Amino acid sequence: MGEIEREGVLSREKVEEEEEAEASVEIWKYIFGCVEMAVVKCAIELGIAEAIEKHGRAMTVSEISSALGCDPGLLKRIMRFLAHRKIFKAVTMGGSNGYTQTPLSRRLMREGQQSMAAFLLLESSPIMLAPWHSLSARVMANGRPSFQNTHGEDVWRYAAANLDHSNLINEAMACDAKLVMPVIIESCNEEFRGLKSVVDVGGGNGTAMRILHQALPSIRAINFDLPHVIAQAPHSDGLEHVAGDMFQSVPKADAAFIMKDMQWVLHDWSDEECIEILKKCREAISKENGRVMIVEAVIEEEEEGKPKALEDVGLMLDMVMMAHTNFGKERTLKEWEYVIKMAGFSSYTVKSIQAVQSVILAFY
Numbered sequence: 001m002g003e004i005e006r007e008g009v010l011s012r013e014k015v016e017e018e019e020e021a022e023a024s025v026e027i028w029k030y031i032f033g034c035v036e037m038a039v040v041k042c043a044i045e046l047g048i049a050e051a052i053e054k055h056g057r058a059m060t061v062s063e064i065s066s067a068l069g070c071d072p073g074l075l076k077r078i079m080r081f082l083a084h085r086k087i088f089k090a091v092t093m094g095g096s097n098g099y100t101q102t103p104l105s106r107r108l109m110r111e112g113q114q115s116m117a118a119f120l121l122l123e124s125s126p127i128m129l130a131p132w133h134s135l136s137a138r139v140m141a142n143g144r145p146s147f148q149n150t151h152g153e154d155v156w157r158y159a160a161a162n163l164d165h166s167n168l169i170n171e172a173m174a175c176d177a178k179l180v181m182p183v184i185i186e187s188c189n190e191e192f193r194g195l196k197s198v199v200d201v202g203g204g205n206g207t208a209m210r211i212l213h214q215a216l217p218s219i220r221a222i223n224f225d226l227p228h229v230i231a232q233a234p235h236s237d238g239l240e241h242v243a244g245d246m247f248q249s250v251p252k253a254d255a256a257f258i259m260k261d262m263q264w265v266l267h268d269w270s271d272e273e274c275i276e277i278l279k280k281c282r283e284a285i286s287k288e289n290g291r292v293m294i295v296e297a298v299i300e301e302e303e304e305g306k307p308k309a310l311e312d313v314g315l316m317l318d319m320v321m322m323a324h325t326n327f328g329k330e331r332t333l334k335e336w337e338y339v340i341k342m343a344g345f346s347s348y349t350v351k352s353i354q355a356v357q358s359v360i361l362a363f364y
């Protein structure tokens, strides 16, 4: 063996050794993958973030445990774990340890503009966790959809018959709507200009349209969803709720703001179903300046200004769609182009925004 060849073998061996060492640590992340979700859920249910927020400054474990009625020994271990994950911040207070809020822990509060608590409670609910157990069976050729297989019907029919779960879905979706809508309104100023009416197709409890109407009151905002969702949707001045089925027809408007209005709606469905929904949206908008605004993830696409970590969220969402919907999926730009063209739209544009989703505008 020559000198160069020997050096090549040695460096390959070194790389392999490093990869082995890394794998022996990485594997634990997957073995105990559910621990983070479970402990964060525990923190939300206990109301730890609310207690610290109400206190207004750092709290010791014994202060938190007496405020919440917890066992101090167990709470101390929970707080140590959460601080290690940088969810709360550990600080020294005189002789003892205390904890303060962080931007992440504030997202665990049930109320507030940035709350993601309902989303986490939805995803960690026994109803949403159960289908994951049959993911491998789903992936087999002719495998049955996991959610339907587990609960006997698809997620929307299940929600119609279980209103507590339906409300949890609506609250979870509203968390994201509250974060994304202001970003969309700011980034898509031009796109909203001149619109008189916008319909949010599959708009849940109307959070997106309420925010749109508050920001742009000249736009008539219509929230459209299934009857059981509309029946529970809160009243808000200037917001119209309409009940129906998007596979039958969509209320007429200048734009089917499939933004948040289609936001995270199309990914629930197969290509054929998406084409059907988009055709109904196209029928609902005006021929002159009509557009459908689709707010969804575009996967496998490097988008300027979009943090890499959000791409990973898009891929996780794709797995969630596999577990929770019958034929839903996240789509690449090519896949989006296919459904948009097949639904008869003349052209489309894509705008990257600071969110998991991008804004796709499909023109009549």
Ligand SMILES: C[S@@+](CC[C@H](N)C(=O)[O-])C[C@H]1O[C@@H](n2cnc3c(N)ncnc32)[C@H](O)[C@@H]1O
Pocket (backbone or CB within 6 Å): 156, 173, 174, 177, 201, 202, 203, 204, 205, 208, 224, 225, 226, 229, 244, 245, 246, 247, 260, 261, 262, 263, 264, 265, 268
């Ligand atoms: C993932 S949620 C998105 C909610 C909302 N767009 C948001 O992003 O906050 C999907 C919504 O589609 C609604 N939906 C499902 N099937 C529907 C149908 N056939 N017609 C109208 N809405 C439907 C569901 O009730 C649900 O509110």
